[in-house]
Amino acid sequence: MMQLTESGQPQAPMLRIGFWLMDDFDFYALANALEPLRLANQLAGRSVCEWQILSLEGQPLKAGNGIATTTARLDQVHRLDVLILCGGDNPHLQTEHPELRAQLIYWAAQPVGLGALGKAGWLLAQIGALEGFRCSLPEPIASMTSAALSELTPVAAPFCVDRKRMTCVGPQSVQGLMHELLARTHGRGLILRMEKHAARQARPLLPVHDAPEKLQATLALMGEHLKQTLGIDELADAMGISRRHLERLFKSSLGCSPSRHYLDLRLQQARRLLRAGEQSLSNVAHGCGFVSVQHFFRCYRQYFGAHPREDMGLVTTALCAG
Structure with a gap:
């Protein structure tokens, strides 16, 4: 049936x-x-x-x-x-x-x-x-x-x-x-x-030099506020442009919305911290702006296809093995 x-x-x-x-x-x-x-x-x-x-x-x-x-x-x-x-x-x-x-x-x-x-x-x-x-x-x-x-x-x-x-x-x-x-x-x-999903994974997360100046400034601001995240309206106000203009910049240059890219940045930072093996899962989650560990787990698995625990301490392990 x-x-x-x-x-x-x-x-x-x-x-x-x-x-x-x-x-x-x-x-x-x-x-x-x-x-x-x-x-x-x-x-x-x-x-x-x-x-x-x-x-x-x-x-x-x-x-x-x-x-x-x-x-x-x-x-x-x-x-x-x-x-x-x-x-x-x-x-x-x-x-x-x-x-x-x-x-x-x-x-x-x-x-x-x-x-x-x-x-x-x-x-x-x-x-x-x-x-x-x-x-x-x-x-x-x-x-x-x-x-x-x-x-x-x-x-x-x-x-x-x-x-x-x-x-x-x-x-x-x-x-x-x-x-x-x-x-x-x-x-x-x-x-x-x-x-x-594949296109998002392949997209570079660092600003390119020929990207619009407002976009590069927004990306830099996002990178400075991974723990205490800013709202999209706050980002647009900081750049002196409208929310709609900011969304068009991201769509035309990166193929996604500002909120989607902001989440990508936070997840990439979380993975770097996990692989360094110096912080607990909960500290990494809160340090990258996630309101709960459960939400962090769900987002991480959807993005990387693995549980955060699978990435913990990989850099340290590789160095020891070498």
């Missing part, structure tokens, strides 16, 4: 994804797939997706960069909506494994989405799982015959989702593929929030 939200609206079902790892898999591609899923859960405030890391035999597997990853057995997988292959640079060697080939053929016949990251897409092509589907694949591998290639319908796009098949050309396009899967289950609004 479909659950309802507090407003009485239907709640979209959870998206369940399995990542099927193979020897020497591309760790970068896997990381690029998992991060959008983690962020989607964070911004939605609930689990809108979940994932399982799988392999044929359920043993730890090493990526191409040598990092070992724990996996669960593919034949013990929980219910899935999508199964995505994550292989390495030599996928043509994988299909020589009879059990792997049999599993590929089995899953291609199941009523679940079947996809692949980068060169692993050629595994699907080799068993005929992409026939009749549009696909985005990297350069053909040497073992692909011209007859097999003629059965494909490639598209000039970083990724492609065509009914129950999902492919992408490489690690950099994986995020787009994950966004598309999330959007089809939970709507474009969630993806827009994720993109805004």
